[in-house]
Amino acid sequence: MDTLTVMQKVVPELKDVLERRYTILRAVRTLGPVGRRNLTHELGLSERTVRSDLDILRAQGLVLASSEGVLLSPEGEVVLARLDEMARKLHDVAGLEAALGEIFGLQRVIVVPGDSDSDPSVKRDMVQVAGEYLRSILRDGDILAVTGGTTLAQVAECFPGESFNRRVTVVPARGGLGEDIRIQANTIAVRLAEKLGGSYRLLHAPEDVLPCYVEQILREPRIRDVIALSKRAKVLLHGIGTAEEMARRRGLDDDTTMGLIARGAVGEAFGYYFNAKGEIVYSTSSVGLRLHDLENISKVVAVAGGRSKAWAILAVLSTGRCHVCITDEGAARRVMRLKESTKTEGGVTDDHQDWD
Amino acid sequence: MDTLTVMQKVVPELKDVLERRYTILRAVRTLGPVGRRNLTHELGLSERTVRSDLDILRAQGLVLASSEGVLLSPEGEVVLARLDEMARKLHDVAGLEAALGEIFGLQRVIVVPGDSDSDPSVKRDMVQVAGEYLRSILRDGDILAVTGGTTLAQVAECFPGESFNRRVTVVPARGGLGEDIRIQANTIAVRLAEKLGGSYRLLHAPEDVLPCYVEQILREPRIRDVIALSKRAKVLLHGIGTAEEMARRRGLDDDTTMGLIARGAVGEAFGYYFNAKGEIVYSTSSVGLRLHDLENISKVVAVAGGRSKAWAILAVLSTGRCHVCITDEGAARRVMRLKESTKTEGGVTDDHQDWD
DNA sequence: AGCAGTGGGACATTTTCTGTCCCGCTAGGT
């Protein structure tokens, strides 16, 4: 019986407090020097609670308070790292990582404890470890291709560390999509390039262009160049979306959407819709990286979390095109269960409800 | 950094609660099925506190409540055993045991975490492990000799387990001493024999008889027999007293007491007063086991705890007559410090105050 | 039958926690 288990048995009240402070510490780590109210708003806790906890953490020397906000002390970082370890052990994410890697033939899997769907702070963790992973693999002169999406946007936003300063070129792998500027591949490329201290290129083209115009657009030199660049990328960082959500975001009409669903589309990545087996069900006549271009990219990194995305992740990983997957525990566990089920009976009944 | 240390950093409030519940659990273990008020009185905590904690522990399935009181559940025993381990690790008592064993050439040392002086529950723990140790070494037909004292009385009182049922003979090693019937060697022998399921003999003689009568008393067949029996004991279980306390308990007059102190007497065991080097300073002209009789006893077991007894324990262990020592952390640590000091400078200045 | 000791209920009181202000300060932008 584990030390932590024993504690929880003897002092069950501990759990709440420990988890709350762990969340606060993680938020402080990610959000750098941050104010009390900002944290409050970010974590959805009450101001007073956050304050009391911060007072205690400060008294314990884990966080430092300055005029620009609180931030982790060196000791706090050590303690937090140990808490991370403990959480990983408690949830056995290492086992999950190994299992997922085995099933989908991945080079590397990183699973963050928790579930982005029920706890927003988990998503911050996930995108931050994605950032750290990027830091660890990018070298001078590398080209990094990125797609759009809320997750990718957050990766760019929360990219950790100050001066990376490797001469990396960031290029969008896809054209523009939807109205929200914050989650465009272009915007993300810019933000990431800033954080990385590298340069970027923009893809001045919409993603969903009518087929007859595609060829014409591809003749544009500035567009052609950027696409050519993205095909030579060393790393592709892409998100994964559920088929429904992406269809909605692309503004597909109801008929097309129904058709997608009917053909079993559950996941989307870089313009392609896949069914649970990883087969292409539909692809946008799109401007940008094509699926077969991935063969020349040495690291295709998927980032997505939240148990609601499990089907989508299952679909995309099943393509066998990804090398690395960064996700969270909630998604990973459900992906595992789905994989088990589809293996034996080819389908799962009613797995769309949200368990706890 | 240890899991427990991390916890204490992040949730410092934990310590109080954890220690309190640990104490309660230990008390429940020792005092068997015990009522709430009884516990309250025993632990010096308020009734409501004990009650709230018990409610939680019961909800956690660690204790069971019946009409005769609360007692540990099987799971509770497991958890408590792990807590014991944790406490031992936290206080590094294993290191203390090894060090003490090395210094005084002991076969076996058992140190219980805590300090009997500041926490009465520690003494209960100590006497209980003493009981367990006894259980583990006594065999059919063995003779067990015991001395008097509050600690020994408690060993008898808290002797763990139901039916031991080994045919052990318990004999008092010393005659009567003082007025308090509960701490007489005779009484203790009876209680222990009951708990062990063995038989006992009584020594109907006072300990502090005038020298001229000693010989006469020793001619009494029933006394002579019992003493002869104690000399053939396999195990001698004895307490250790401070010189002052024992002098007072024996009702020695002020002159004698001052003389004892002047000659450096700090510790007492089975009627002998020792200085810090373990040399005999004074011995009562007593009826019972003599020091040289110990040579024929294969296990001489000393039981004493509380930092206030450190000098006394140091003295008695320094005689080299003991094989086993069962004590608590508070005493053990101070004994170590005293030993260090006396080794280098031959004395320690003002070590009688009680540090925390 | 009496009794000592048990757990559980109840309640007023105290202490702690919590939500919500305001305030003075500092840094960064204008």
Added chain:
DNA sequence: ACCTAGCGGGACAGAAAATGTCCCACTGCT
């Protein structure tokens, strides 16, 4: 040089939890 958004910290009333102290019905034992 000023302005302002955001910072930590102080303050305080109301809510909630912990605490001390009863009483009560029950049970096992003498």
